[in-house]
Amino acid sequence: MENFGTFLSVLSQGLPETLIATIGGIVLTIVLSFGAGLALLSPSRTVRVIARVYVEGLRGTSEVVQLFWIYFALPVLVGFQLVPIWAGILVLGLNHGAYGAEIVRGAVQSVPRAQVEGAIALSLSPAQRMRRVILPQAVVEMIPPFNNLFIQLLKSTALLSFVSVNEITRQAQQVLVPRFNAQAFQIFLLLLVMYLILALVITAVMRTLERLAAARVGRRPSVRARQQAATGAGVA
Amino acid sequence: MTPLWDWNFAGEIIPALLNGLRVTLIATVLGSIIAFALGLVLAVLGRGPRPVRIVVRAIVEFVRSTPLLVQVYFLFFVLPAFGVVLSALTVGILALGVHYATYTSEVYRAGIDAVPRGQWEAATALSLPTTRVWTGVVLPQAIPRVLPALGNYVISMFKETPLLIGIGVLDIVGQAREVGGQSFRYVEAYTLAGLLFLLLSYPASMAVRRLERRRAVR
Numbered sequence: 001m002e003n004f005g006t007f008l009s010v011l012s013q014g015l016p017e018t019l020i021a022t023i024g025g026i027v028l029t030i031v032l033s034f035g036a037g038l039a040l041l042s043p044s045r046t047v048r049v050i051a052r053v054y055v056e057g058l059r060g061t062s063e064v065v066q067l068f069w070i071y072f073a074l075p076v077l078v079g080f081q082l083v084p085i086w087a088g089i090l091v092l093g094l095n096h097g098a099y100g101a102e103i104v105r106g107a108v109q110s111v112p113r114a115q116v117e118g119a120i121a122l123s124l125s126p127a128q129r130m131r132r133v134i135l136p137q138a139v140v141e142m143i144p145p146f147n148n149l150f151i152q153l154l155k156s157t158a159l160l161s162f163v164s165v166n167e168i169t170r171q172a173q174q175v176l177v178p179r180f181n182a183q184a185f186q187i188f189l190l191l192l193v194m195y196l197i198l199a200l201v202i203t204a205v206m207r208t209l210e211r212l213a214a215a216r217v218g219r220r221p222s223v224r225a226r227q228q229a230a231t232g233a234g235v236a
Numbered sequence: 237m238t239p240l241w242d243w244n245f246a247g248e249i250i251p252a253l254l255n256g257l258r259v260t261l262i263a264t265v266l267g268s269i270i271a272f273a274l275g276l277v278l279a280v281l282g283r284g285p286r287p288v289r290i291v292v293r294a295i296v297e298f299v300r301s302t303p304l305l306v307q308v309y310f311l312f313f314v315l316p317a318f319g320v321v322l323s324a325l326t327v328g329i330l331a332l333g334v335h336y337a338t339y340t341s342e343v344y345r346a347g348i349d350a351v352p353r354g355q356w357e358a359a360t361a362l363s364l365p366t367t368r369v370w371t372g373v374v375l376p377q378a379i380p381r382v383l384p385a386l387g388n389y390v391i392s393m394f395k396e397t398p399l400l401i402g403i404g405v406l407d408i409v410g411q412a413r414e415v416g417g418q419s420f421r422y423v424e425a426y427t428l429a430g431l432l433f434l435l436l437s438y439p440a441s442m443a444v445r446r447l448e449r450r451r452a453v454r
Binding site: 064 | 301
């Protein structure tokens, strides 16, 4: 294939930004998912309402709108502009964190009631109950849906090309296509394959984590959780 | 000093945004129709002979794992090379439809798997032709129970249409960018665009959740 080397090297120049956005977004997503997910289950009504507003507000508006809002509108309101990649990580995290919150809430609620009662009988404090009994079991259930969520997040990093983050999609569309228009097919196919490989890496890591988390509570990975994740329960 | 929020300006741009909403809704509705139909075809093929199954599986995984935006660019730049020249909106609708078909196919698959074995066996015992088994026995039982999941994907698609601005489609966000850019007033434009999405998608997802719960109880 002609020019294949050029395509690969130009696209690779965008790889660091794609990886930073993905990893940064995933970290922020995890933090917000657990924060908001546990807040949704809080005994305090105020905390629950705040978490609910965050979750519904971010899930109800489009991710592109959120990105443009933070990149173009927020600077007018606060007087300074975020570096594109930071705006990107922030939006990826805020948006997917809202979806993740529901995953965390659902998984915590799926832990059998008897486990909570057992922990109470052992007179563990509420924090100990959560940390030592409920979460280790809930995490096993969370990993398959989080796997999907992280792949969604990886796919969303392509949107950052709209706010001039030089990630791989922007490299293809702004650098390669204008120069090699006739070879658009090869360029985009290569780009798609790069995303596929990154998605496979995420899945491989998550499968390993799932096995480890399941082994920790003396279980095998749950087939049911994986199947449920495949049909995308609660995607919207 | 100009105010941070100008109500007059906000009022002025609403017609443009509603114009964009029309495009967004057209893309969502037509995209959903393609996704529902093609997804069903993929799901049925996915239960066919082994080679077909493997090919379908591979295509579904590939499309699901890669960004919709790149697929949109792919169609937009590659189709003309094969002599197919379509409008940006048409390309967008096609890409949305194909991308979401890979999701709906999984939904249908789960619905088909949930049809009890006895139903298949009874249909075979009655020696119904394959087409009748699908249209008369399996699908009428599989589809109603997956409707909430399909509804969720319509809402998802609605919120993902703005990425069609990448190929110049003037949807809600495209319009917001136009009117915001003309006057450098982005706060009103993007805030209203976001509210418009929330206004439509929140009640819709509430309705889907109610449907889900009703089914769960039954």
